[in-house]
Amino acid sequence: MSLFKSYRALALVVGVLLAVCALVAFPLKYFVTEGTDLQQFGEDASILWLVHGWIFMIYVVVAFLLARRAGWTPQFTILMLVAGLVPLLIFWVERQVVQRVRDETPELA
Amino acid sequence: MLGAHVLALVCVGLAVGLGLWQHDAWQERRSAEARDLTEQPSQPLDDVIGADDPFPGDRVGQPVEVTGTWLPEATVLISDRDDAGRRGLWVVTPLTSGGPDDPAIAVVRGWIAETDAVPPAPTGTASVTGWLQPPEGSGVLDEDPADDVYPQLRVADLVQRVDGDLYGAYVVAQDGVDGLEPADLAALPEVGRFTALRNLLYAIEWWFFGAFAAFIWWRFVRDEAELDRRLAASAADDGAPGGADGETDAAVSSLEA
Numbered sequence: 001m002s003l004f005k006s007y008r009a010l011a012l013v014v015g016v017l018l019a020v021c022a023l024v025a026f027p028l029k030y031f032v033t034e035g036t037d038l039q040q041f042g043e044d045a046s047i048l049w050l051v052h053g054w055i056f057m058i059y060v061v062v063a064f065l066l067a068r069r070a071g072w073t074p075q076f077t078i079l080m081l082v083a084g085l086v087p088l089l090i091f092w093v094e095r096q097v098v099q100r101v102r103d104e105t106p107e108l109a
Numbered sequence: 110m111l112g113a114h115v116l117a118l119v120c121v122g123l124a125v126g127l128g129l130w131q132h133d134a135w136q137e138r139r140s141a142e143a144r145d146l147t148e149q150p151s152q153p154l155d156d157v158i159g160a161d162d163p164f165p166g167d168r169v170g171q172p173v174e175v176t177g178t179w180l181p182e183a184t185v186l187i188s189d190r191d192d193a194g195r196r197g198l199w200v201v202t203p204l205t206s207g208g209p210d211d212p213a214i215a216v217v218r219g220w221i222a223e224t225d226a227v228p229p230a231p232t233g234t235a236s237v238t239g240w241l242q243p244p245e246g247s248g249v250l251d252e253d254p255a256d257d258v259y260p261q262l263r264v265a266d267l268v269q270r271v272d273g274d275l276y277g278a279y280v281v282a283q284d285g286v287d288g289l290e291p292a293d294l295a296a297l298p299e300v301g302r303f304t305a306l307r308n309l310l311y312a313i314e315w316w317f318f319g320a321f322a323a324f325i326w327w328r329f330v331r332d333e334a335e336l337d338r339r340l341a342a343s344a345a346d347d348g349a350p351g352g353a354d355g356e357t358d359a360a361v362s363s364l365e366a
Binding site: 035036047050053054057060061064 | 249250307310311314317318321325
């Protein structure tokens with residue numbers, strides 16, 4: 001699997017996990033009445049934070065390697081890394097990356 | 110340039126610090142879990158906790174002896190208790206510590222499979238040895254507040270059924286009282302057995318990010334040094350024939366070529 005394809009797959013997984021954690025599990029855990037099934041679900045689903053963290057580690061390495069091989073600026077590299085921590089941002093960043101690779105370095109695709 | 114070094118140091122320091130914090134939390138929880146008192150010799154109840162004392166957090170599972178009078182009219186059942194994989198209930202009756210009017214402590218007499226199998230509550234005086242446990246209560250809703258079945262063993266629920274004072278704790282009888290199947294300590298609701306592991310995994314994560322930040326920093330420094338070296342080398346090459354004014358020399362040589 002090429003670096004580019006790995007990046008796209010990891011971005012999707014990290015993005016979905018982060019969205020579920022930050023936009024579903026977190027509000028359910030803290031803003032729903034304690035003791036209800038929904039609140040319990042939010043608490044149980046919070047284990048996904050851990051999963052997100054570990055997959056994000058792989059994402060960071062792959063994104064860094066891809067950015068270096070494509071010769072992108074440090075600013076854009078940092079944006080790629082930070083995108084894994086800001087809910088929903090990664091979906092937009094991933095599209096930018098796809099665009100850039102197709103325009104600039106199609107041999108990486 | 111200086112800003113980049115500061116940023117790198119802050120990132121690495123932060124990640125290492127957060128990792129250490131999670132690692133400490135992991136060790137703390139593990140050592141707390143490792144303090145198993147259940148095999149210790151039993152002590153009189155009042156040597157471990159007084160009637161008005163808060164629960165001594167380091168005495169969970171301590172075997173205690175309670176001698177006093179049963180309060181059979183305050184018997185309750187606690188639902189959703191497992192025993193070797195079977196779901197059942199705990200039978201709980203308060204036992205005073207001392208005379209019949211002294212403060213009482215809730216005693217888990219044993220485990221039953223169904224609500225219709227409740228044996229008659231004991232009367233008179235007794236001496237019970239059991240494991241001391243902190244009262245439960247994390248806000249589980251009681252679906253039918255009118256009956257004798259509660260979802261958790263809470264002192265606040267029992268207080269309404271007892272005339273005197275109650276201890277802020279309960280005791281799980283080591284042998285079932287009056288032939289009841291003894292309640293299993295393992296039937297206690299889980300106290301986040303994975304939490305400790307989670308802290309360790311977080312610690313590893315933080316150290317990984319710290320190492321990664323250090324790696325990027327090192328690359329950056331190396332690239333900068335490489336750039337400096339190349340600039341210096343090219344300046345030296347160009348500067349060799351005509352002294353310090355390398356730029357003019359370069360321009361001249363390019364004209365000549």
